[in-house]
Amino acid sequence: MPNDTIYLDNNATTRVAPEVFEAMRPYFCERYGNPSSIHRFGGSVASEIEKARCAVADLIGAKYRNKDGNATEIVFTSCGTESDNTALQCAVRAACGKTKIITSAVEHPGINHYLDELARQNYEIVKIGVDGQGRLKMDDFRAALDGNTAVVSMMYANNETGTIFPVAELCRLAHEAGAYFHTDAVQAAGKIEIDVDRDQFDFLSISGHKLHAPKGVGVLFARRGIPFTPLILGGHQEKMRRGGTENVASIIALGKACQMAKAALPDEIRYLASLRDAFEAKLKASIPKIRINGDLEHRLPNTASVSFEDIEGESILMLLDQFGICASSGSACTTGSLEPSHVMRAMNIPYNAAHGTIRFSLSKYNTQAELDFTAEKLVPIIARLREISPYWGK
Ligand code: PLP
Numbered sequence: 046m047p048n049d050t051i052y053l054d055n056n057a058t059t060r061v062a063p064e065v066f067e068a069m070r071p072y073f074c075e076r077y078g079n080p081s082s083i084h085r086f087g088g089s090v091a092s093e094i095e096k097a098r099c100a101v102a103d104l105i106g107a108k109y110r111n112k113d114g115n116a117t118e119i120v121f122t123s124c125g126t127e128s129d130n131t132a133l134q135c136a137v138r139a140a141c142g143k144t145k146i147i148t149s150a151v152e153h154p155g156i157n158h159y160l161d162e163l164a165r166q167n168y169e170i171v172k173i174g175v176d177g178q179g180r181l182k183m184d185d186f187r188a189a190l191d192g193n194t195a196v197v198s199m200m201y202a203n204n205e206t207g208t209i210f211p212v213a214e215l216c217r218l219a220h221e222a223g224a225y226f227h228t229d230a231v232q233a234a235g236k237i238e239i240d241v242d243r244d245q246f247d248f249l250s251i252s253g254h255k256l257h258a259p260k261g262v263g264v265l266f267a268r269r270g271i272p273f274t275p276l277i278l279g280g281h282q283e284k285m286r287r288g289g290t291e292n293v294a295s296i297i298a299l300g301k302a303c304q305m306a307k308a309a310l311p312d313e314i315r316y317l318a319s320l321r322d323a324f325e326a327k328l329k330a331s332i333p334k335i336r337i338n339g340d341l342e343h344r345l346p347n348t349a350s351v352s353f354e355d356i357e358g359e360s361i362l363m364l365l366d367q368f369g370i371c372a373s374s375g376s377a378c379t380t381g382s383l384e385p386s387h388v389m390r391a392m393n394i395p396y397n398a399a400h401g402t403i404r405f406s407l408s409k410y411n412t413q414a415e416l417d418f419t420a421e422k423l424v425p426i427i428a429r430l431r432e433i434s435p436y437w438g439k
Pocket of ligand 1 (some may be wrong): 056057123124125126127129153155200202203204229232252253254263
């Protein structure tokens with residue numbers, strides 16, 4: 046990372062860990078064989094892929110191994126979005142005849158846009174709302190579930206606020222109604238403990254670049270016994286569940302990243318939560334009229350979603366950028382105008398706060414000094430922007 050950069054946008058993507066980079070390096074110029082080849086040069090790569098598969102399975106508590114010792118419930122994909130799309134396709138096909146899909150109002154586009162397509166195919170999509178803290182409206186969920194529900198897809202943790210949904214309970218209720226359960230764990234994997242066997246999820250999505258592996262690799266956990274409908278048809282790779290020659294180096298990298306995440310998880314959770322909490326406390330003590338968004342009792346340890354009332358998030362980001370500080374806003378550019386994100390809208394965050402929402406998302410590479418510097422710079426930035434804001438003091 047350049048010395049002049051303070052990277053607080055780790056829910057967007059993460060730095061590849063140096064150890065991860067070293068693990069993948071030999072697979073470009075030295076061990077470049079095709080894992081499907083008969084010769085040893087290629088074949089030996091296949092066994093490394095199987096080790097990576099087991100490392101991913103270990104991170105998420107997927108204990109099943111086939112007779113060769115392989116974690117066959119793990120399918121490598123190209124990204125979290127592909128995993129989400131594939132999970133939904135598998136679930137609706139496996140639940141043949143059922144036409145209802147239940148999800149939340151705050152999912153990632155990787156879910157939402159695939160569901161738009163399923164709606165065009167006459168599936169009924171029910172989006173359960175959230176309260177002001179981003180918590181799922183459980184009564185609405187229970188009321189929506191019925192015997193016609195093919196699949197429930199609910200994110201594990203929200204990318205904007207870090208709010209963690211009660212996925213174990215949601216899965217239990219979905220199963221009671223005879224529906225499959227998928228969770229988009231792209232933001233949760235490597236940040237909090239996941240146990241697919243304990244919680245009995247049917248499908249779970251992961252993305253490499255959110256946990257210090259490279260972009261371009263993802264994982265779909267698919268419980269054995271559920272019929273699998275591939276999204277990408279081709280060769281026999283991934284046991285016919287995802288055609289295309291494997292992204293070997295990135296798969297090896299993801300295995301290493303999962304191993305590292307598992308080993309360090311309890312310490313990292315403590316470290317990140319303490320950095321985040323001290324940062325939020327500093328902001329609250331030095332800047333008036335701010336709010337911390339999300340379920341403060343159940344959220345990712347690395348995520349702080351902060352609304353600075355009466356100013357625009359984009360202006361804050363631009364001024365932070367002058368100090369090399371990278372974060373992101375809770376707005377999305379829709380047809381040329383800045384609209385609060387669908388997550389902020391679903392939470393009913395007042396317009397004047399939603400517009401000034403900044404997501405600071407941390408990683409193990411951040412330091413107390415970086416966060417102190419950021420908090421220090423924010424004080425005059427917010428004061429200056431409020432001075433020129435037409436809404437401030439109104
Ligand atoms: N799901 C969630 C919750 C995400 O935050 C993201 C990425 O931001 C994705 C899915 C998509 O992952 P990818 O970028 O690997 O497609």
